[in-house]
Structures are given as structure tokens and as C-alpha cells.
Amino acid sequence: MMDTLLLLLNDAFFSAIPAMGFAMLFNVPRRYLLYCALAGAIGHSSRTLMLQFGLPIEWATFAAAGIIGMVTIAFARRHLAPPLLYAVAAIIPMIPGSYAYNTVIALVQLTAQSQLSTELWEQVVTNGLKTVFILGALSVGLAMPSLLYFRTRPVI
Numbered sequence: 001m002m003d004t005l006l007l008l009l010n011d012a013f014f015s016a017i018p019a020m021g022f023a024m025l026f027n028v029p030r031r032y033l034l035y036c037a038l039a040g041a042i043g044h045s046s047r048t049l050m051l052q053f054g055l056p057i058e059w060a061t062f063a064a065a066g067i068i069g070m071v072t073i074a075f076a077r078r079h080l081a082p083p084l085l086y087a088v089a090a091i092i093p094m095i096p097g098s099y100a101y102n103t104v105i106a107l108v109q110l111t112a113q114s115q116l117s118t119e120l121w122e123q124v125v126t127n128g129l130k131t132v133f134i135l136g137a138l139s140v141g142l143a144m145p146s147l148l149y150f151r152t153r154p155v156i
Helices: 002-025 030-052 057-079 084-094 097-112 118-149
Strands: none
Touching (some): 030 057, 030 084, 057 084, 057 118
């Protein structure tokens, strides 16, 4: 229990840093920077918690992006600002950089070889699909709360 709590606190701290950094890069006003960092920390640490419980990374990312979407809507209502002001910077720490990197490296190695390697093709397909599905989970998960919250007609 204590190890999981320390893991989540560590994850929250180190995911808040890039969220705040990208918020500064995107010229978010200074008074909103802490909220961007908080949304990034909540989202990434919730994904880490779901991964600890054995959920696949694609589904954990989808749920964490939905959580970020709900949190940023709450921040937006409180400060009368657009939700994307917080959400774009908060979602950045969950971009699947290592999977995309491994896909490109395997592709480059494939082109350097004279024969096709099934191991490299497997890496390309596995990492490439993981990258695509995680990015799709981020975009749909982030958009879902806004689509439901700002809906003009009832869902049912």
C-alpha cells in the first residue's frame, strides 16, 4: 500500500513538471499554470494506478484522458476559461513517445537490412499499433466529457 502511494506521488510530481512546462510553452496565463500541472498530475497518476491494477495501457490511457477532460471542465467553469487551456498541456505527459520511438527505430533497422526480419516486423507492428491506439484513446477520452457535458439534447 505504501509503495503504491509513493509511486503515485512520484508519478504525479514528475508528470506535473512537463504539463506545466508545455503550458508555459503554449503561453497559458501564469494564474492557470498550477491548474495545468494539477490536471496533468491527476491524469498521469490515475493512469499509473490503473496500470498497477492490471488494466492495459490503452484502456488506462482512455480512462485517464476522460478524467483529465472532467477535471479541466471543472477548472474551466471555475475560472471562466476554455477547457482546452488546461487539457492540452495536461495530456502531453501521456503521449506514447517510447512506443513511437521504438517503431521508428525498428523501421530504420528494417530498411538497413537486405533481408526481411520477422522480429523487426513484429516490433514495428506491435509498437506502431500501441502508439496509434494510445493516441486514439487520448483524443477520444479527452473529447468524451466535453461531448457529454456541453450536449444540447439529452443523451436518452
